[in-house]
Amino acid sequence: MSESENPNSQIENSKSNNWFATWFDSPYYHILYKDRNYHEAQVFMDNLTHYLNLPEGATVLDLACGKGRHAIYLNQLGFNVLGVDLSPNSIAEASKNNNIHLNFKVHDMREPFEEKFDAIFNLFTSFGYFESDSDNLKTLISIKESLSEYGFAVIDFMNVNHVIQNLVPEEVKTVDGIDFHIKRYLKDNHICKEIDFKDNGEKFHFTEKVQALTLQNFEEMMEEAGIYLLDIFGDYKLKKFHKAESERLIMIFK
Structure with missing residues (x-):
């Protein structure tokens, strides 16, 4: 759960009221998740850009890019890439x-762009952090309006059914000498993660939560947003989506 490097989210003047605005901008977030599989991410980008048949020099938006691992690799593949995120610290690092062909900026994912993109990628469960369904819809409409006439968009979300079936209620993960005590549970149709730890004698507590959005939920939102869902995959090798077994819910739309 909460796999994204950094979900883009709330408007700047209200971000202090939202858990993700502080946790995802915290250095401890990046410590806890420092062991991400970069090779897997690159394989996914290879498969995805090949499937979409993006021409060299295509303009790509990495929406909620975190520190930019996907955006950097996409640029190495020959694309013109803009990475955006709510977290100023992540954007500063990225x-x-x-x-000349790779740039980053702080941006609210609900707001459309003046420029149009050949592809927009929202990767690694960087969606579903809002409390309001209208904000989810606003984000989808923003993506739609920011696509070029022949552009494609991709949302890479967790497969909620698989996550709930395999939820680990409690674990302790030690990274860089810090013991992160993690609890996971389902509450009010959100998958929640409580994170407690100490560092330099100080206690910290953070909560992550993401909406347990199913394929049906996305289909309903996309229909309302006037989005056409083209294809659905269940993993980073772009294998067929299976409701129970697939680890990911990867949606291609325009």
Whole structure:
């Protein structure tokens, strides 16, 4: 759960009221999740760009890019990439990789862009952090309006059915000498994660939660947003989606 490097989210003047605005901008978030599988992420980008048949030099938006691992690799594949995220700290780190064809900026994912993109990627469960369904719809409409005439968008979400069936209620994960005590549970149609730890004698507590959105939920929202769902995959090798077994819910739309 909460797999995204950094979900883009609330408007700047209200972000202090939202758990994700502080946790995802915290250095401890990146410590806890430092062991992400970069090879798997690159294989996914290879498969995805090949499937979409994106031409070299295509404009790609990495929506909720975190520190930019996907965006950087997409740029290495020959694309013009913009990475955006709510977290100023993540964007500051990602911007160290800026070049003429790779840029990063702080942006609210609900707001459309002036420019149009050939592809928009929202990867690694960077959706469903809002309390309001209208904000989810606003995000989908923003994605739709930011696509070029022949552009494609991709949302890579967790498969809620698989996650709930395999939820680990409690574990302790030690990273960089910090013992992260983690509890997971389902509450009010959200998958929640409580994270407690100590560092330098100080106690910390964070809560992550993401809406338990199913394929049917997305289909209903996309229909309302006027979005056409083209294809659905169940893993990063783009295998067929199975409601119970698939680890991911990868949706291709325009």
